[in-house]
Amino acid sequence: EPFLGGYAIQFTCKAVESCAKCGACMADEKLSNVIHNENIVIHTGANLERISKNGRFNYNIQLKLNRIDQSKNTGYSASADAVIMATGFEPFDPVKKPYGYRVFKNVITNLDLERMLKINGVAIKPSDGLPPDKIAFVQCVGSRDSKLSHLWCSKICCASALRMARVIKTRKPETSITFFYIDIQGSGKDFEALYQTAKEDFRMIRAIPGDIYKTEGDRLKITCFDNLSKADAEEVYDMVVLSVAMIPGSGTKELAEMLGIIPCATGFVKSCEKDEIAGSGGVFVAGKAGCPLSIAESITHAVKTAWDVAKYLKAK
Structure with missing residues (x-):
């Protein structure tokens, strides 16, 4: 995607006499927090080409720096101890x-x-x-x-x-x-x-x-x-x-296959009733990649996922 925030930041505030608790303002606030956090590196327009696990997760990313002149795009390889699937919805x-x-x-x-x-x-x-x-x-x-x-x-x-x-x-x-x-x-x-x-x-x-x-x-x-x-x-x-x-985000199926995860019959990564996925250790799911959720529910679920990742990394 060329920008952060997905569909949530395109949603309007639905307040009339008072806050409608629609979550639109929450999305704007969280986006601002991420952009201004110096500990978070953001790559928009990035395409994950490959990911595999050999102890750690090794991945290749292609950065679309110039959508007109493809020769100016660049790629790099890196590794991580945990992966969060946050492929959202379409x-x-x-x-x-x-x-x-x-x-x-x-x-x-x-x-x-x-x-x-x-x-x-x-x-x-x-x-x-x-x-x-x-x-x-x-x-x-x-x-x-x-x-x-x-x-x-x-x-x-x-x-x-x-x-x-x-x-x-x-x-x-x-x-x-x-x-x-x-x-x-x-x-x-x-x-x-x-x-x-x-x-x-x-x-x-x-x-x-x-x-x-x-x-x-x-x-x-x-x-x-x-x-x-x-x-x-x-x-x-x-x-x-x-x-x-x-419906499941366009990258959900491909990423699930790379990570060895079996999606639900719906195409989402897990059911709303069960908070687990069928995959290898170190793979986590956040928000609507798992199932349809509201903005507020997606944010709450993402916070929980972040805590789960932190506990996982601390225990390694």
Whole structure:
């Protein structure tokens, strides 16, 4: 990656009257701490070419110092006593679903909306730059999907989408917001209050859309089978937000193979229920490389991993 922080530093603060405990500020704070710590060496744009263990871990890294002139890039070899896998996650590509992403201008993802709110402070339609009057959030795009063999819940999407919807509604109260969902998942002591408020402020439809079509003026028609009314339904919106799944980071499989680790069936390195991996000593996992987590959970898990590494090194 060309920068530190992954997707977390692209997330917007979701505070309205008070802190929403979304974790976005925590990510910014931790990033600043790392950058200004003289004991931490940072290599962005680095590619791990090889790693093997013969007592210690020996590895080769290629540094992409110049993306235009590849001849100016350089590599080096080094060794370490422990390795932390922190390969993170990738967002599911919603092009694989019949929702018109990258075809219809006003179909965006939750990550697109995060960046939009962080930069602009308000939601705007990509088609004309104007605020939408009517927004639909479609949950579980790419997760809990047997056709894709993505059976896991991405865990944070419901709470994150509800908080962003609340930000939009607070800044433009006349906005009509609808959620399409399988069921609402959340964690944390504040989630239940968030959900109860959402049910009062937003329309909640327990159904996943079949298709999305473009209509006049770049508006979008959603069709679905409403499980409550037991009838087919369709409605037109100004903008549709797809809450996409977390899938394993692009480098997770390759690094796991180098380290002799067997990933879970999901492709993540370990399950959320079990705090171990199948690999050789000295290999540790941090954050979303293991399983879908919130920002706060990722930071907490990374701190625990750092302590585990310190204890491991001290015992050597």
